[in-house]
Amino acid sequence: MSLTKGAVGEDFVEVRLPADGAYLSVLRTATAGLAARLDFTIDEIEDLRIAVDEACAMLLAQVVADTELHCRFTLAAPTLTVEVTAPTRYGKVPARDTFAWTVLTALAGEVTATVDSDQHLTITLRKTAEGAA
Amino acid sequence: MVDPTANDVVRDAGREAERDRARGMLAELAALAPEDPRRGPLRDALVEVHLPLVEHLARRFRNRGEPLDDLVQVATIGLIKSVDRFDLERGVEFSTYATPTIVGEIKRHFRDRGWAVRVPRRLQELRLHLSTATAELSQQLGRAPTVHELAERLGRSEEEILEGLESANAYSTLSLDVPDQGEGDSPAVVDSLGSEDEALAGVEYRESLKPLLERLPPREKRILLLRFFGGMTQSQIATELGISQMHVSRLLARTLTKLRADLLVEE
Numbered sequence: 001m002s003l004t005k006g007a008v009g010e011d012f013v014e015v016r017l018p019a020d021g022a023y024l025s026v027l028r029t030a031t032a033g034l035a036a037r038l039d040f041t042i043d044e045i046e047d048l049r050i051a052v053d054e055a056c057a058m059l060l061a062q063v064v065a066d067t068e069l070h071c072r073f074t075l076a077a078p079t080l081t082v083e084v085t086a087p088t089r090y091g092k093v094p095a096r097d098t099f100a101w102t103v104l105t106a107l108a109g110e111v112t113a114t115v116d117s118d119q120h121l122t123i124t125l126r127k128t129a130e131g132a133a
Numbered sequence: 134m135v136d137p138t139a140n141d142v143v144r145d146a147g148r149e150a151e152r153d154r155a156r157g158m159l160a161e162l163a164a165l166a167p168e169d170p171r172r173g174p175l176r177d178a179l180v181e182v183h184l185p186l187v188e189h190l191a192r193r194f195r196n197r198g199e200p201l202d203d204l205v206q207v208a209t210i211g212l213i214k215s216v217d218r219f220d221l222e223r224g225v226e227f228s229t230y231a232t233p234t235i236v237g238e239i240k241r242h243f244r245d246r247g248w249a250v251r252v253p254r255r256l257q258e259l260r261l262h263l264s265t266a267t268a269e270l271s272q273q274l275g276r277a278p279t280v281h282e283l284a285e286r287l288g289r290s291e292e293e294i295l296e297g298l299e300s301a302n303a304y305s306t307l308s309l310d311v312p313d314q315g316e317g318d319s320p321a322v323v324d325s326l327g328s329e330d331e332a333l334a335g336v337e338y339r340e341s342l343k344p345l346l347e348r349l350p351p352r353e354k355r356i357l358l359l360r361f362f363g364g365m366t367q368s369q370i371a372t373e374l375g376i377s378q379m380h381v382s383r384l385l386a387r388t389l390t391k392l393r394a395d396l397l398v399e400e
Contacts, residue, residue, distance in 0.1 A: 029299065032295055032298065032299065033295055036279070036280035036281070036291060036294075036295055039279045039280075039281055040279065040280075041276055041277035041278060041279050042267065042277050042278060042279070042283070042298060043240070043277035044277070045280070045298070046240060047233075047236070050193050050194075050236070054193065097149060100189070102226070102229060102232055103189065103190065103193070103232055105229065106229050106233055106236075107232070129279075
């Protein structure tokens with residue numbers, strides 16, 4: 001895990017872990033800890049934690065075996081951005097017309113998914129602390 | 134190898150059709166007078182159409198020490214509330230509106246239940262303090278507290294609070310917490326199984342029952358699902374449907390008899 005000071009009040013935390021469901025709890029814990037730093041309410045933390053879980057589940061569904069899941073958190077109060085990236089087999093953007101997507105957008109706020117030329121799929125969640133603001 | 138994209142197209146088309154149907158029903162429901170007898174069946178149908186969403190969300194909280202059945206049950210209550218409160222004028226998809234309500238209901242369930250899992254005593258005590266402080270602060274602030282606020286109130290470090298919250302989620306063990314293999318693509322699983330399966334898990338005749346269930350009238354099917362899949366009592370179902378418990382009992386008995394008979398014929 002590495003932490004970098006950004007230029008203008010932005011901090012980055014990066015986590016790389018095996019693309020395997022067994023490691024997702026690490027990401028959930030990291031998400032909770034970082035969201036707490038930005039003064040998210042405990043409800044918002046729980047929402048984001050589920051959203052991260054859901055996003056990773058989407059990635060893992062088409063991930064190339066024995067590769068890494070790359071997760072980058074950007075802390076820019078009051079917004080936490082979580083980008084999860086992994087190499088995929090099909091390079092397919094998740095359909096927006098699924099329950100999983102609904103869950104993501106309902107819980108995380110802003111969600112985008114992109115695929116690059118190497119079939120790396122990135123799902124980006126942006127959630128802004130509202131409760132305590 | 135099957136082309137996954139082709140599968141998805143089919144699936145999306147199916148879901149789109151389902152959404153259109155739900156939209157139509159919601160509009161119809163909104164247009165009915167409060168006393169209209171057609172409201173009940175329409176409301177039931179709407180709930181039923183969205184049961185896969187309920188199950189999907191409930192699954193996100195499994196392995197935290199509460200049986201999935203219970204989670205599906207409380208999640209279904211959230212869904213019913215959503216159907217009742219949904220306002221077409223808002224211009225949002227129903228599922229988008231319903232999701233936070235359903236999740237909220239599940240979270241409340243965890244808050245109310247305390248625990249079902251073995252957790253070190255130190256954490257149990259912390260959790261107890263946390264839930265009291267959360268309730269008090271929520272009352273005072275009119276929103277959920279932040280970790281910082283909880284730490285201040287309890288005179289603990291933020292790290293301890295996080296630890297307490299984590300344990301409250303009762304992630305039992307790492308290995309249990311892993312999503313089932315191949316289950317990562319949950320929507321597909323939901324699509325392929327249908328919510329009935331959960332209810333009938335462990336029932337020997339599962340495969341043969343499924344087509345029979347599909348043939349049931351909506352209300353009978355709903356009662357069956359709520360009773361066996363949602364784990365609701367007959368009285369709870371009666372309250373939900375606005376009919377007497379005796380009536381529920383009769384409908385259940387009749388439906389089960391019919392199912393059994395059909396099953397024998399099919400065999």
